[in-house]
Amino acid sequence: MMMKTDSTSLRQLDQDHHFHPFTDLRDYASHGGRIVNRAEHIYIYDTDGNRMLDGMSGLWCCNLGYSQHQIVEAIYQQLQQLPFYNNFFRCSNQPAVELARALVEVTPESFNHVFFTNSGSEANDTNIRLVHRYYDLLGKPEKKLFISRKNAYHGSTIAASSLGGMSAMHQQVRGLDYVHHIGQPHWFAEGGELSPEEFGIKVARELEAKIDELGEDRVAAFIAEPIQGAGGVIVPPDSYWPEIQRICDQRDILLIADEVICGFGRTGSWFGSDSYQIKPQLMTFAKAITNGYFPLGGVMISDQIADVLLAHGGEFTHGLTYSGHPAACAAGLATLRTLQETNIIQTAADTIGPHFQRRLRELEDHPIVGEVRGRGMFAAVELVRDKRSRERLAPDSASAVYCRDRANSNGLMVRQTGDAMITAPPLISSTAEIDSLVEKLHQALDETA
Numbered sequence: 001m002m003m004k005t006d007s008t009s010l011r012q013l014d015q016d017h018h019f020h021p022f023t024d025l026r027d028y029a030s031h032g033g034r035i036v037n038r039a040e041h042i043y044i045y046d047t048d049g050n051r052m053l054d055g056m057s058g059l060w061c062c063n064l065g066y067s068q069h070q071i072v073e074a075i076y077q078q079l080q081q082l083p084f085y086n087n088f089f090r091c092s093n094q095p096a097v098e099l100a101r102a103l104v105e106v107t108p109e110s111f112n113h114v115f116f117t118n119s120g121s122e123a124n125d126t127n128i129r130l131v132h133r134y135y136d137l138l139g140k141p142e143k144k145l146f147i148s149r150k151n152a153y154h155g156s157t158i159a160a161s162s163l164g165g166m167s168a169m170h171q172q173v174r175g176l177d178y179v180h181h182i183g184q185p186h187w188f189a190e191g192g193e194l195s196p197e198e199f200g201i202k203v204a205r206e207l208e209a210k211i212d213e214l215g216e217d218r219v220a221a222f223i224a225e226p227i228q229g230a231g232g233v234i235v236p237p238d239s240y241w242p243e244i245q246r247i248c249d250q251r252d253i254l255l256i257a258d259e260v261i262c263g264f265g266r267t268g269s270w271f272g273s274d275s276y277q278i279k280p281q282l283m284t285f286a287k288a289i290t291n292g293y294f295p296l297g298g299v300m301i302s303d304q305i306a307d308v309l310l311a312h313g314g315e316f317t318h319g320l321t322y323s324g325h326p327a328a329c330a331a332g333l334a335t336l337r338t339l340q341e342t343n344i345i346q347t348a349a350d351t352i353g354p355h356f357q358r359r360l361r362e363l364e365d366h367p368i369v370g371e372v373r374g375r376g377m378f379a380a381v382e383l384v385r386d387k388r389s390r391e392r393l394a395p396d397s398a399s400a401v402y403c404r405d406r407a408n409s410n411g412l413m414v415r416q417t418g419d420a421m422i423t424a425p426p427l428i429s430s431t432a433e434i435d436s437l438v439e440k441l442h443q444a445l446d447e448t449a
């Protein structure tokens with residue numbers, strides 16, 4: 001059968017046959033979307049000929065934009081040499097070995113082992129298995145509970161979404177009964193009369209209260225994103241992480257940093273854990289490890305946990321067919337080398353990151369903007385009904401959706417989460433491109449007000 005590939009036909013076929021993630025399926029089936037068929041530098045192009053500045057780096061993935069030909073070449077070369085072999089059965093492959101070593105070099109000192117997955121969701125599932133096995137081997141089988149945060153996003157598998165705190169996902173499928181949630185450090189929405197620093201301490205201490213409630217001997221781990229991303233770029237007050245770290249250390253609770261968005265330069269350091277000087281025992285990564293060009297995720301495992309797993313025999317009964325896929329690892333390796341050779345993380349932290357944050361904060365003067373928050377190369381612009389009283393729009397309100405749609409129509413890809421416009425452009429953006437991003441967003445705000 002010859003398929004029609006003109007833009008209108010493609011969109012219609014997509015509406016007719018393709019269920020999209022996190023999408024109102026009925027709405028999509030009747031209205032459809034955009035077919036993206038080309039990308040260059042920090043721009044994407046659709047089949048209708050529109051060029052869009054990608055203010056979301058794909059989906060927080062393409063920190064180096066779309067024209068990193070050496071990553072594409074590495075994938076191509078690897079597919080020619082060894083397109084696939086598994087890592088079960090005492091086998092490995094060269095890119096997986098080299099990437100494991102390279103990751104050990106760029107992650108904090110305590111990490112010397114990695115477990116590869118295809119995605120961040122699977123990596124967080126892996127965390128649960130690792131933690132349960134760790135405590136079983138230590139002879140503490142009752143230590144099985146996880147604590148996470150409201151509004152966190154840790155992935156879409158049943159286990160990862162249980163770790164997450166997205167209420168809509170919990171409503172759709174009941175979460176695991178050994179995961180418990182505490183509040184998020186969202187000062188603008190929930191801080192009330194407290195200063196950000198007072199509020200940071202208060203929310204952190206919810207962890208301590210939850211540990212007391214559940215029992216220290218039953219709580220295994222606390223998982224959190226250094227900066228909550230999909231939940232609305234919730235930048236914690238400076239007091240928050242030191243207090244969380246103190247509680248985890250004193251109460252013998254493992255700390256898991258989900259670096260799926262924060263990792264590989266997004267916050268101005270290699271990892272969000274570096275930015276906040278957190279010392280996690282496990283670190284989840286995905287997305288920008290391959291600059292988004294190939295699916296790959298994984299968990300960095302600290303010596304504290306690895307030593308226990310290595311000291312005991314018995315199988316770690318967990319694995320994915322594509323764990324350590326050679327082409328994915330080749331992509332990861334080429335990405336890490338590019339990050340190192342271009343020194344782009346430091347350069348972005350010194351130049352474009354501050355420019356991005358400074359320019360975006362100018363939007364705080366806009367009548368419908370309550371707060372602009374962010375760090376490094378990601379940020380949220382929170383829309384309000386009333387600037388002075390901080391009265392918020394209704395969650396997922398029509399205005400916020402409208403604002404996102406206006407930005408998209410003006411040639412800017414941004415996301416909307418609740419009342420917030422989210423943006424996380426590639427680290428390679430120029431100052432002129434950031435200026436253009438801010439202007440397009442400003443225009444969308446004017447059109448929404």
Ligand code: PLP
Pocket residue numbers: 118119120121122124153154155156225229230258259260261286287297
């Ligand atoms: N963890 C965080 C912090 C994420 O933002 C995401 C995805 O956005 C995930 C985990 C899940 O990753 P994936 O979509 O690759 O399964």
